[in-house]
Amino acid sequence: MTDVFRVMQLSDTHFLGDGAIAEGGFAYDTSEAFDAVLAHAGRGAAGADLVVVTGDVAxxxxxxxxxxxxxxxxxxxxxxxxxxxxxxxxxTFTATLGRPGLSTTRVIEAGVWAFLFVDSNAGGMETDESGRQVDPQDPLERLHRNGTLGAREMAWVRDMCDTVDAPNVFVWVHHPPAPRVPMANDPDYSTEWAALLAGLPQVKGFGAGHTHIPDVYEFHGREVFVAPALKHCFDLENKTWLPPGYRTFEFGADGSVASELHLVEDDRWPRNLMGTAIVSLFNGELTFDELAEIVARRQAQ
Ligand SMILES: [Fe+2]
Structure with missing residues (x-):
């Protein structure tokens, strides 16, 4: 590799089937948002060496x-x-996404960097009669779940950090640890990561998604970069919607990480003010069920 390894990160693409409309029109058309991102970055992904997608693909x-x-x-x-x-x-994720040029591999080494693709849903899997780890029977259980690594995934992270050759490790994972979005901040999940990081100085940072609120913050001395989403995207500080977008990263030969946020500014995605109920949801003052009740009441009026 050259001195710098470059990555383009997409997250929360939430692809739908043909003709499907997201959440009754409340969300962006994710195909349209993806096409805009592709046009913005180009097929060469803004000069990247690798494109990473951090979950909520479908x-x-x-x-x-x-x-x-x-x-x-x-x-x-x-x-x-x-x-x-x-x-x-x-x-379905595992069976349908792998093809030439497209993979769901869990470790990629590139020079002085090793990228771990951690499954932050692993702690919610169940063991079937054959001993295999499978999703819970009720898909909604997974849909509404916060991050959870569980003992197996934590052991896997430690094992990979010990086994890779590269001196620097960067974690790609759907759920960011300790996000600055109260609704998405699960202390048990952050505790799992804090326990791991205490013994893994080679882990230099995180690239994540999940919140649909792009952000950069520090967690136990590591920077956490949160990508924008294609389904809907928000700025919780200024309480506005945001256009869809992506992040670019430069991984230096000296173990440094630099990232830039790119939003596709366009009339299709104006920075309208967020509704008070949505702000309350993100701030952890309303549950999804309570929000659904409010929406139903308003629609009935
Ligand atoms: Fe998402």
């Missing part, structure tokens, strides 16, 4: 949604590697 884990995702992501002229989010389902 909106509901359906095979047709993954086929659509694979077709769209296949437009890049460089390798794309993908890890799952809580909207993905393990069997």
């Amino acid at each position: 909106d509901h884990g359906l095979p047709s949604q993954y086929r659509h995702a694979a077709e769209a992501l296949g437009n890049f002229d460089l390798p794309v590697n993908i890890c799952p989010g809580n909207h993905d389902l393990d069997a």
